[in-house]
Amino acid sequence: MSIAQILFGAKPVVERDVLMVGDAGGLMFPLAGDGIAMALRSGIVAAEHGGRYLAGELDAADMLHGYAAQWEREFGARLRLGRHLQPILLEPRWAALGLRVVNGIPALGNYLVSHTRDSERSEE
Numbered sequence: 001m002s003i004a005q006i007l008f009g010a011k012p013v014v015e016r017d018v019l020m021v022g023d024a025g026g027l028m029f030p031l032a033g034d035g036i037a038m039a040l041r042s043g044i045v046a047a048e049h050g051g052r053y054l055a056g057e058l059d060a061a062d063m064l065h066g067y068a069a070q071w072e073r074e075f076g077a078r079l080r081l082g083r084h085l086q087p088i089l090l091e092p093r094w095a096a097l098g099l100r101v102v103n104g105i106p107a108l109g110n111y112l113v114s115h116t117r118d119s120e121r122s123e124e
Contacts, residue, residue: 013071014064019046025071026079034117038075041118045070078116085112 013025020026022039046067053063088094102109 013068017060017064019049019064019067021046026075037118038078041074042071045074074118078118081112081115085116 011020011024011026013020021042023035025042026038049058049063049067049070052058052066053060058066088098102112
């Protein structure tokens with residue numbers, strides 16, 4: 001699988017005083033979540049913090065720390081779960097076993113789906 005060659009490890013969300021958005025801030029494993037929605041949302045969060053900085057409501061340090069904190073609240077857990085699911089889904093034997101388990105325990109499948117996506121925004 002070509003996706004196996006992409007590194008989905010943790011990335012800094014602020015680097016050299018630059019707000020990282022989209023894939024620059026962290027990749028969601030494609031089979032585990034909604035990476036495009038996360039990329040768009042991270043851009044909105046960055047714009048909100050940048051706008052507050054430009055309006056003089058935040059100094060640079062507060063903008064950077066505020067963005068990082070909000071990013072972690074909104075995306076951190078989903079990305080960590082995606083990183084745990086990636087090796088399972090890329091290994092055919094583990095993926096087949098995982099599907100059997102999820103088919104036998106539908107609540108587990110619902111949990112995995114809901115915890116790799118923004119359930120509040122997906123209902124809008």
